[in-house]
Amino acid sequence: MNTKMWRVVFAGFGFALALFFSACSDTNKEQAGQTEQKEATEQTESAQTSVPSAIDEIKNRGELIVGVFGDKPPFGYVDAQGANVGFDVVIAKQIAKDLLGDENKIKFVIVEAANRVEFLRSNKVDIIMANFTKTPQREEVVDFAKPYMKVSLGVVSKEGAITDVAQLEGKTLIVNKGTTADFYFTQNHPNINLLKFEQNTETFAALKDGRGDALAHDNTLLFAWVKDNPEFGVGIKELGDQDVIAPAVKKGNTELLEWLNKEIDTLVEQKFLFNAYEQTLAPIYGADIQPSDVVF
Structure with a gap:
């Protein structure tokens, strides 16, 4: 084989070798990209799973924080002994019991009518149970659960x-x-x-x-x-x-909202709201009002 033919052979071999290394490089880049994407996905999933849910935050805290009135008898007020009492308070305690297993695992925060939305927005409370009437305007800034009272x-x-x-x-x-x-x-x-x-x-x-x-x-x-x-x-x-009057949660707190909806359904089915009425409202209203006129 003469010199010219060897040059052709070596040139072809060099071209094939270049193609081989190029393919290897592309494969390595593709594998590296897949690895980076996998790592990013794992990091995202890890970050998501590390953030506790709304329900988990309450359980980890060990108490439910509820906004109630302090001067609106017989719905929410502070009695002579300094205890929170009233129709809304009785329901809130039952919610705490069903969520945390103990009605005493609850912290009441006194609110005024004008600051109920802000207390939810600023995470000062988990739920507002301050005789909160559901209106279209309020639905734009908070999420209402199913109602427990008519008004x-x-x-x-x-x-x-x-x-x-x-x-x-x-x-x-x-x-x-x-x-x-x-x-x-x-x-x-x-x-x-x-x-x-x-x-x-x-x-x-x-x-x-x-x-x-x-x-x-x-x-x-x-x-x-x-x-x-x-x-x-x-x-x-x-x-x-x-x-209607209903519990309210911070806008977008879907998990707590869905839990509350199921809880209200349970309280209605078990006639708990009627029991709460008899305990707190019936002594005030007497025979003038029927329970079904007020509660669900």
């Missing part, structure tokens, strides 16, 4: 003299800031002067002092309040649409 707006006045909304035109109506009553009258009756307070104690004190002509609130609360204040009457017993 409508009512208006109380001296001797029940106000029996029609038209009588409030040009007069002063007392409401709590951030409540359903506040929203309803602001949107539907701008000619009625609203005097607003943060706390229920301030609101009802203003009515007694004559700083307003009437007071609008949940009718379930007003029916109870006039029992202890017979000089007043609920002249407008039902106003607007019938609403």
Whole structure:
């Protein structure tokens, strides 16, 4: 074989060898890419599994944190011994028992009507059980579980003299800031002067002092309040649409929301809400209201 032919052979061999190493390089790059992708996936999965769920956080903490009212008897208030009591509180304790095995594994945080949403947003509470009426506006900022109570707006006045909304035109109506009553009258009756307070104690004190002509609130609360204040009457017993009251969680807390929905279903099936009514509301309402008018 002459020199020219050897050159051709070596050139072909060199080209084949280059193709071989190129293929090996591509294979190694592909394998390296697959390895990197696998490692990234494993890291992501590991990070996801290392973050405790909402339910796990509560269980690891060992207590359920619930926002309730401190001045709204008979639903949520602090008694003479400093204990949280009332209809909402009884239900909250049962929720804690079913979630953590002990109704005492619960921490109550006192909230006002106007700060209930913020307490959820800032993770100060897990659940709001402060007589929270479900409305389209609130559904945009919190997630409501299934309801446990029915409610409508009512208006109380001296001797029940106000029996029609038209009588409030040009007069002063007392409401709590951030409540359903506040929203309803602001949107539907701008000619009625609203005097607003943060706390229920301030609101009802203003009515007694004559700083307003009437007071609008949940009718379930007003029916109870006039029992202890017979000089007043609920002249407008039902106003607007019938609403519902439900537990609320932080927007997007799907796991806790789904658990609460199942829990409310269980409480309804077991007639627990009726038992809670008999324990806390029946002594106040007497025969004037039937349990099925108020609870599910």
